[in-house]
Amino acid sequence: MRPTIRDVAREAGVSLATVDRVLNHRTGVRAATIRRVEDAVSRLGFVRDTAAANLSRRRDYRFVFLIPEGSNSFMRELEAQVVAMGARLRAARVAVEVIAIPPFDGDALAAALDRIDPREVSGIALVATEAPSVRDALVRLAGFGIPVVTLVSDAPLFPRSRYIGIDNVAAGRTAASLLGRFLGPREGRIALVAGSMLLRDHMERRMGFEQVMRAEYPRLTPLPVVEGRDDAETTRHALATLLAAEPGVIGLYNIGAGNRGVIEILRAAPPASRPVAVVHELTPHTRAALREGLAHAIIHQDAGHEARSALRVLRACADGAPVLEARERIRVEIYLRDNLP
Structure with a gap:
């Protein structure tokens, strides 16, 4: 049976309210108490159910995906997968928006990023273009603590939380x-x-x-x-x-x-x-x-996996929760005529 927040409180010798404050990184808890709670979490193997916690706090998320427009079949499949995931997550108070960007146009991507109000977004995913204007826009968003993941094409020297795509x-x-x-x-x-x-x-x-x-x-x-x-x-x-x-x-x-x-x-x-x-x-x-x-x-590369991974990682970043690395690894797949799915 999975340990609960009550088990953590009992193990640490503190109240449920104190455990909640520590898990949510709120102030007003002494350093020694924080260590006791964290040690109890580690000993018990407690894993927080962030979805339930968010529902109880009525937390809303808004994630924005910036994807190149045009006839690129893979990008259209990626967009469709993101939209489908967004529809499935509405009940969990997650809103997903897709913004179409002209392909290979760094200035257009930067302009779209600049139009995003950091007070109204929980995280951003984009197919990166390594243009100085994009870097400047990401620096601005990083200043507000907005998590950003790059999809398909990375920009490792720019401010971003993680790259999601194949090697x-x-x-x-x-x-x-x-x-x-x-x-x-x-x-x-x-x-x-x-x-x-x-x-x-x-x-x-x-x-x-x-x-x-x-x-x-x-x-x-x-x-x-x-x-x-x-x-x-x-x-x-x-x-x-x-x-x-x-x-x-x-x-x-x-x-x-x-x-x-x-x-x-x-x-x-x-x-x-x-x-x-x-x-x-x-x-x-x-x-x-x-x-x-x-x-x-x-x-x-699996567009559905990338869409799901991007949303999981953005939610984890927004919650300050850990990311399960093995689940988010996008693999290079090889298809021959003999193994077509």
């Missing part, structure tokens, strides 16, 4: 290992497509990719990255231009989104000269491409 260096290394194995003894060039190298997640994936290529597959040469702004048509045009100039491309790594443009190019290519492709995120388009043999592997 993007590991994702890039995984893509390189997959392509190296798929291509076997062949020699040739590898096309790299990104949304924008101004994004840390795309930059880290490229770094991890090239680390493995140089160390383990020197016969394969990564070409300079072409940027598609995570837009299908822009990506299609950029990749078509690259392949016309580099007819010896035998492999392709799409670091970001814009997968529909990549798939159009692969479908139009003669099968004998079609590059072996590794792409990111399991979407209806990449799933179909994998089944069709146009893509050979998909590296994925």
Whole structure:
């Protein structure tokens, strides 16, 4: 049976009211008494039920998510998951708001952050852009003690409580290992497509990719990255231009989104000269491409897990509660045609 607040009070030799004051970090309790309560909590293994405590105090939360707008399928899935979680949490007095931001626009993201009244928000989650204006906006919010988590793409030098997303260096290394194995003894060039190298997640994936290529597959040469702004048509045009100039491309790594443009190019290519492709995120388009043999592997991160994790972490930060690290770790997932869910 789980220990209760009454058990803690009995173990520490204090009143229920004193335990409540210590757990809620209120003043008016002597240091020696605080130590007695904390020691009792530790001995008993007491874990506070913050949801029940918040309901009893009628505490309300308001969390704001800033997510890039546009045709990026993964971002639309992330947004849908956040909205769905918000609907489920209304009964627990949690309000979740999503604000759409133009992609790759640091000033627009900073302006949206500046419009948030820190007195009316419990925490913020954002897909980070490392622009000075974003840093300044986060510094302002940090001054008010507002917890901030970064999603998908981190900004570790900016004020933030935690990053929630995959290890993007590991994702890039995984893509390189997959392509190296798929291509076997062949020699040739590898096309790299990104949304924008101004994004840390795309930059880290490229770094991890090239680390493995140089160390383990020197016969394969990564070409300079072409940027598609995570837009299908822009990506299609950029990749078509690259392949016309580099007819010896035998492999392709799409670091970001814009997968529909990549798939159009692969479908139009003669099968004998079609590059072996590794792409990111399991979407209806990449799933179909994998089944069709146009893509050979998909590296994925679970948008639902990220949405749930962001809300759990923000609530924990708002409550001053611990975070269960193992539960919040977002894993790099690999899908082949044989293990599609």
